[in-house]
Amino acid sequence: MNVVVCVKQIPDPAAPSALDPTTHNLDRTGKLILDDSDAYGVEMGLQLASGEGDEVILVSMAPGGETSGLRTALAMGAARAILISDDSLAGSDALGTAKVLAAAIKRAEPDLVLTATESTDGYTGTIPAQIAELLGLPSITFAKKIAIDGSTVRVERQTEAGYDEVESPLPALVSVTAGVVEPRYPSFKGIMAAKSKPVDVVTVADIGLEAGQVGAAGARQEITDVSKVEARAGGEIVVDDGNGAARIVTFLEELKVI
Amino acid sequence: MPVATVWVVAEITESGPSSVTQELLSKARSIATNVAAITWGPDTASHAAALGEYGATKVYDVGDVGETLPGVPVAGAIAALIEGGDTPDALLVPASYDGRDVAGRLSAKLDRPVLTNVVGLSENGGLSSEHTLFGGTVAATAHFTGEGPQIFVVRAKSFTAEPGGGGAAEVVSAPAPAAGATGTATVTARHVEERTGPKLDEAAVIVSGGRGLGSADKYEMIEELARLLHGAAGASRAIVDAGWVPYARQVGQTGKTVKPNLYVACGISGATQHLVGMKGSKNIVAINKDQDAPIFSVADLGIVGNVHDVLPALIEALKNR
Numbered sequence: 405m406n407v408v409v410c411v412k413q414i415p416d417p418a419a420p421s422a423l424d425p426t427t428h429n430l431d432r433t434g435k436l437i438l439d440d441s442d443a444y445g446v447e448m449g450l451q452l453a454s455g456e457g458d459e460v461i462l463v464s465m466a467p468g469g470e471t472s473g474l475r476t477a478l479a480m481g482a483a484r485a486i487l488i489s490d491d492s493l494a495g496s497d498a499l500g501t502a503k504v505l506a507a508a509i510k511r512a513e514p515d516l517v518l519t520a521t522e523s524t525d526g527y528t529g530t531i532p533a534q535i536a537e538l539l540g541l542p543s544i545t546f547a548k549k550i551a552i553d554g555s556t557v558r559v560e561r562q563t564e565a566g567y568d569e570v571e572s573p574l575p576a577l578v579s580v581t582a583g584v585v586e587p588r589y590p591s592f593k594g595i596m597a598a599k600s601k602p603v604d605v606v607t608v609a610d611i612g613l614e615a616g617q618v619g620a621a622g623a624r625q626e627i628t629d630v631s632k633v634e635a636r637a638g639g640e641i642v643v644d645d646g647n648g649a650a651r652i653v654t655f656l657e658e659l660k661v662i
Numbered sequence: 663m664p665v666a667t668v669w670v671v672a673e674i675t676e677s678g679p680s681s682v683t684q685e686l687l688s689k690a691r692s693i694a695t696n697v698a699a700i701t702w703g704p705d706t707a708s709h710a711a712a713l714g715e716y717g718a719t720k721v722y723d724v725g726d727v728g729e730t731l732p733g734v735p736v737a738g739a740i741a742a743l744i745e746g747g748d749t750p751d752a753l754l755v756p757a758s759y760d761g762r763d764v765a766g767r768l769s770a771k772l773d774r775p776v777l778t779n780v781v782g783l784s785e786n787g788g789l790s791s792e793h794t795l796f797g798g799t800v801a802a803t804a805h806f807t808g809e810g811p812q813i814f815v816v817r818a819k820s821f822t823a824e825p826g827g828g829g830a831a832e833v834v835s836a837p838a839p840a841a842g843a844t845g846t847a848t849v850t851a852r853h854v855e856e857r858t859g860p861k862l863d864e865a866a867v868i869v870s871g872g873r874g875l876g877s878a879d880k881y882e883m884i885e886e887l888a889r890l891l892h893g894a895a896g897a898s899r900a901i902v903d904a905g906w907v908p909y910a911r912q913v914g915q916t917g918k919t920v921k922p923n924l925y926v927a928c929g930i931s932g933a934t935q936h937l938v939g940m941k942g943s944k945n946i947v948a949i950n951k952d953q954d955a956p957i958f959s960v961a962d963l964g965i966v967g968n969v970h971d972v973l974p975a976l977i978e979a980l981k982n983r
Contacts, residue, residue, distance in 0.1 A: 417934075421796045428802070497775050502766075527915065528778040529757070530815065533733055533766025542847040544731065546759050548909065558850075561731075562909050563759060564675075566855035570731060572847040581916070583903030624775045624808030633794065633801050636941065636960045641953070644967025649975035652926075652947060655963045659945055661867060661891060661924050662983065 405458045405552070407449040408514040409482065410505055410535070411442040413466045413473030414525045421525060427620070428627035429495045430525060436466060438473035441520035443587035445580050446477045449518050450588075452552055459483045461512045465493060465504050471603055478598035479590030485601070486512065490608040495620030498526075502534035504618055507611035509539065516557060517577040521546055532579035543577040544570045548584050665785055668694035669750040669811075670718065671736065671764055672701040678712045681863065682756040684823035686816060690754055691717030691826050693785040698750070699831065702727050702736055707833050714831040716823065722836035733763025734845040735838035740764075741771045742839050744811065752789055752812040765815045767844075777804055778815040789814075797934030798941055818863060819921045819942065855908040860894050862911065866923045867893025870913055870940070871901065874929020874950060874969050878906035883973045884928060890980045896920065896940075898930045914939035929969040932957030949973070 413436035415421060422431045449460040462477050462485035474485045486508045493504065509517055517539075522529035536543035548567065549560035558571045559578055590598070608615055616622060642651050656662045668690040673680040679687070683699070690697040699713045702724035710721050724739040740753070755765040757779065769776045782792030790805045791814055806812045838845075862868065869891065871884035881901070888895040896918075897911040913920055914936040925943035930936060932948070932955055940946070941960050948961035949972050958964040965972055 423795070423800070423802070498778070499769050499773070499775050502770065521916065528776070528815075529762050530766035530769060530776050530778055533763045534770045537737075537767045537770035537844065540842070540844055542844055543733070543763070544847050545733075545763055561759075563852070564910065566853040566908065566910060568849045568853070569851040570847055570849050573843075576847070581909075582899065583905075625777060625804055625806050627802050627804045628790070629803040631801050633799055635799075638959065639946070639962035639964060641958060641961075641964040641966060643953070644965050644972055646971075648949070648965040648967045648972045649979055652949075652963065652965065652972075652976055653979050655945075655947060656891075656924075659924060662980065 405453050405455065405516065406461060406512060406514045407453040407459070407516045407518060408461050408463055408509050408512050409442070409445045409449040409477070410517070410519040411446065411462050411464045411473065411477055412439040412523045413437065413464060413470050414439045414523060417524050423627070423630055427495060428630060432467055436470045436473055438476040439520065439524050441522070441524055441582055442477070443480070444582055444584050445518040445520055446480050446482060447585045447587040448550055448580055450481045451585060452516065452550065461486065461514065463505055463508045463512070465489070465501060467494065469605055474603060475598045476590065478601045479594040480588055481594060483601065485603045487603055487605045488608070488611060489605055492608050492615040492619045495623055496618050497623035497625060498528040498530050499534055500618040500622040502531045502538060503613060504608070504611065505531070506535045506538035507613055508606065509535065511611070515574045516552070517541065517575070519577065519579045521579045521581055532577060536577040539577070541575055541577050542572040543579070544572055545579040547578050547580045550578055550580065550584065665694045665751045665789060667696040667698070667750040669698045669700055669753045671753065671755040671761055672699035672713060672718070673756060673758060673760065674701055674703050674706070674709055678709055679716065680756070681823060682758065682818040684716045685818070685821040686754045686756060687713065687716035687718055688824045688826070689783060689821040693783060693789070694751070698722060700724065700736065700740055700836070702732055710833050711830040714828045715825045717826045717828055718831040719828065721831045721833045723833050724836055724838055727838065729849045730845055731763065731847045731849065732760045733767050734841045736764045737767035737771060738841055739836045739838040740768055743836055744772065750811050752810065752814060755813065755815045757815050757817045762815060765813055769813055772811070774811060774813055775806065775808070776813045776815060777806070780814045780816040781820045783814065797937050818919050855910050859889065860892070862894045862896055862913070863918050863920055865894035867891045868896045868913070868920055868922045868924070869893055869926040869928065870896035870898065870930060871928050872898035872930030873900045874931070875901070876970070880970070881906055883977065886977055887926065887973065890977065891924070893922070893924070898936050927957050928973060930957055931955045932960065
């Protein structure tokens with residue numbers, strides 16, 4: 405079974421994020437790392453594609469031929485990666501990104517496509533359904549459990565009230581929530597092996613798209629104004645020396661909650 | 663000049679149109695001349711009055727989608743209406759599980775971009791949307807530059823639900839076209855996780871617990887305090903991922919957005935993920951042993967202390983009243 409896992413390489417979320425002051429695009433000039441949300445999809449993919457001849461293939465889009473996040477996922481055990489890197493992709497919106505990822509995924513002819521539910525930095529949350537539609541695949545989003553049974557994928561899908569059991573024939577796309585599995589840490593052997601695993605770097609033209617369909621030109625939306633949100637005024641901080649609960653009770657009385 | 667036509671993707675729950683559906687219809691009414699709802703289910707016609715009450719004059723009825731996940735048939739029905747010449751200027755879609763499926767599928771079908779995580783909308787000749795980024799520290803305004811229809815995916819609690827006193831909406835059948843392979847994901851069983859007390863996104867008081875509780879069994883304290891305050895029990899993503907409590911309890915970016923009168927955060931450090939979902943609460947009390955925890959930056963009252971000391975004392979004090 406071939407499993408494609410879409411992964412995003414993002415600026416370190418521990419560092420402060422910023423928008424470019426003129427283009428209003430997310431600043432992605434610094435070092436990029438594997439989005440934490442994608443480690444779950446990679447782990448799930450590795451668990452599902454563990455048989456003889458099975459393969460986990462990563463698909464990612466990033467500026468400047470960036471591979472550091474991909475190496476992390478390759479070190480976890482993915483076999484190879486397809487990276488779409490092209491200057492014309494700067495400023496791509498969710499649909500543009502989905503078009504690029506879909507075109508690259510098609511080359512890998514997967515039985516199953518896994519994605520996160522949303523990225524940590526952009527979090528539009530629409531890309532899984534957009535990719536599925538572009539590829540003509542069924543999709544099951546917000547999976548918290550996945551099993552493959554022959555040519556059927558069975559998923560426990562989160563709902564507002566609990567969860568649904570959902571199934572679909574393969575090939576299909578499934579988006580996974582954080583917590584679906586515990587991602588493994590790359591072993592030393594894995595890290596060494598990852599250095600020589602193939603990363604196929606392709607351009608927009610290579611995957612048969614035109615520059616106008618993607619990037620800022622294809623986004624057909626613009627951010628017109630960016631401002632800092634007024635921080636909430638700091639409240640009263642009390643160090644508990646046995647009277648913390650009593651202070652809360654007084655606060656609740658003032659609010660007339662009790 | 664108001665926008666001519668806005669459609670709202672309307673989700674129906676067992677008690678009628680969902681709260682976010684009511685919010686979106688209320689907002690649509692204030693920015694558009696014509697408001698229609700798109701809905702699906704076994705008995706859509708019975709909700710025409712409730713949808714009309716919030717501002718829809720027309721209901722496009724996709725009909726019963728059975729056990730198929732709604733994303734594909736609902737997006738297909740909307741695309742068919744638009745391809746048939748009935749086109750809104752904008753579509754408002756709830757940022758729910760099914761809503762995001764509908765928006766994503768529709769965007770790809772129509773080749774139209776989407777603006778997501780919308781928390782405000784204003785009309786000034788066209789439509790501008792407001793978004794908060796980076797855990798709510800930055801606000802951005804955006805708009806579409808190309809041809810419509812414009813698709814906005816809106817977060818719950820962004821607008822106030824207000825009945826407008828409209829009569830029952832006219833119901834028009836809008837069946838989903840055949841979907842082929844894309845429409846083959848089907849639900850085989852539904853599980854409703856047990857819930858007592860008020861719903862998380864409707865409660866006036868919410869008590870939430872996080873990793874600081876130390877272990878799953880300590881979550882009982884959160885439930886007990888919530889009960890004593892007639893509120894709902896919530897959770898941070900960390901303990902939902904750890905399997906201590908069901909996902910339906912999760913407050914945050916990937917969980918529920920809540921704006922109660924009172925939010926009590928117990929043993930929650932306040933990751934961006936969590937703050938996004940609760941910082942709109944009117945009053946916030948935080949209990950955490952780390953005085954540098956980000957949760958204290960949004961708290962009206964912060965108690966630097968151990969939840970294992972403070973919570974039992976608080977529960978005892980409330981019981982004795």
